[in-house]
Every structure is written in C-alpha cells, then in structure tokens.
Amino acid sequence: MNTYSQIYVHIVFAVKGRENLILPSWEEKIYKYITGIVQNKEQKMIAINGMPDHIHFLLGIRPTCCISDMVREIKKSSNLYIQTEQLSKFKFQWQEGFGAFSYSHSHLDMAINYILRQKEHHKKKSFGDEYIEMLQKFNIDYNDKYLLE
Template identity: 50%
Template sequence: MANTYTQLDIHLVFAVKGRESLIHKRWREDLYQYVTGIVQTHKHKMLQIGGMADHIHIFLGYNPTQLLPELVKEIKTSSNQYIRERGYAKSAFSWQVGYGAFSHGRSERQTVIQYIQNQEAHHSKRTFRQEYVLMLQKFDIDYKDEYLFDFQDMTGWVGDQ
C-alpha cells in the first residue's frame, strides 16, 4: 500500500496586538515551550522558535493533515489563554489578526534557524516593519500597507526589564 510523504518547512510570523512589547524575557522561554507543545501535539516538527518582545517567529516542519490557518488559530488562542492564566503580561495580551507564512526548501533550514536565533541582532539594525516587508518582497507577495500589522517604527525593543 502506498503512503504519502511530504517535506514542507513553514516560517510563521505574527505580532502582539497593537505591537506592544509584552513578551518579556523572564517568561519568553516558557511561552516558546508552550507553543512548541502545541505544534508537536498536532504532529508538526518544531525547527526553531524565537522573536522579540512584540512578535514571534515559528519555523516548523509542517504536517499537511492540519490546515495551516487552523494551526495558527490554535497557537494564538491557546497561547493567549496561557499568558493570561499565568499573569505574564502586565496588560491585556492578545495577538494581532493575521500572520505571515513563508515556505522554505530543506537547503534553507539552517539559514532560517540562524535568522530566528539572531533576532536581537537583526532588530538592532531594522524595525519589525522593515523586516516583515523585506520578507514579503523576498517571497514576491503582493501586499497593501493598510493590511499589514499595526507597526510602531522603532528600532530595538522595549519591555525586557
């Protein structure tokens, strides 16, 4: 009997609502572990997770038995609840509507992993808006400014006190 085999690497990006710097270093790893659990529960493979105080990058080996929008919804909904229940955010926490999803070939894995691991260095030179627009352009995705995340154009980030 024949089987189905896939190798689909997806890089997800989404932002905190209002682009507030609410993801603090003191609990960021807890959030990443929680999100990794969601990804693995749905039979995807976490390749790398990281981000900044106002956005997150999730790079995963995608299992096509689950629709991508359903996975993103599960990650956002469950992590919102997780953050609220633990009182991690000083103000109301939620993710912005929408997300970016970018596919990568296996030969790009290490480059994407390193990119996510080096978020602090990237954002010392460019804003999240600049980073995100460059990603959209690299993947030749048509976009309209009014439908992008709510951006606050500042380099660096606040919120890691």
C-alpha cells in the same frame, strides 16, 4: 503506500498593536508552550524565537496540516496561557493575521539562523521593515492599510 513529504513553513505574527509585551522573564515559557501545541498537533517545531513585540517559528508540517488552523490554535491557546498564568501585567493579545513563508530543505539552515538570531538582527532593523522585506523577498502582494496594526 505512505505519504512522504518535506514541507517547511516560517510563521511570523505580532503582539496586537506591536506592543512590547513579551518580556525576557517569560519568553522561554511561551516558546515552550507553543512548541507543545505544535507537537500535540503532530507537527515539528524546528526553531522558535522572537522579540518583545513579535514571534517567529519554523515548522516541519504534514500535508494534512492546515496552516491557518494551526496558527489560530497557537494564538488562542497561548493567549489564554499568558492570561491564566498572569505573565503580562497588561492586556495581552496577538494581532490578527500572520505571515507564512515556505522554505526548501536546502535553505533550512539559513531560516533557522535567521530565527535564532532575532535579537541580534533587530538591533539594526525594525519589525515593520523586516516584515515588509520578507513579503517583498517572497513576492507577496500586500496592502499597507492592513499590513501592521
């Protein structure tokens, strides 16, 4: 008997200090690079998008996937890629920590649309407000002191 699952996780994390360092000229490169990391780990990238100061992506993951290990690898490898390719003229680093939110199959379209419409969405709402709203929506306890570097 095989293992069958349907696990979807929305991951969010920011550039250290929430600086606007992800430029439109290279954001697609970093999205493709991160997608490659996910695929090499035998997981499925469903949607990826972001803003100059943060990134969102929705994954379909296997039950054996450790989310923390996956995010650690994505941050470490993409940070090295950004530095090696000299995509940012400033020192680039991801923040510590991340948000991870699970979705059922019936809510995938909503999550995908939310991720793909980030630029439109952030014309009305800051990343800080968005992140706090997500934590509250999912009933996640948080400490303001550690919330956003």
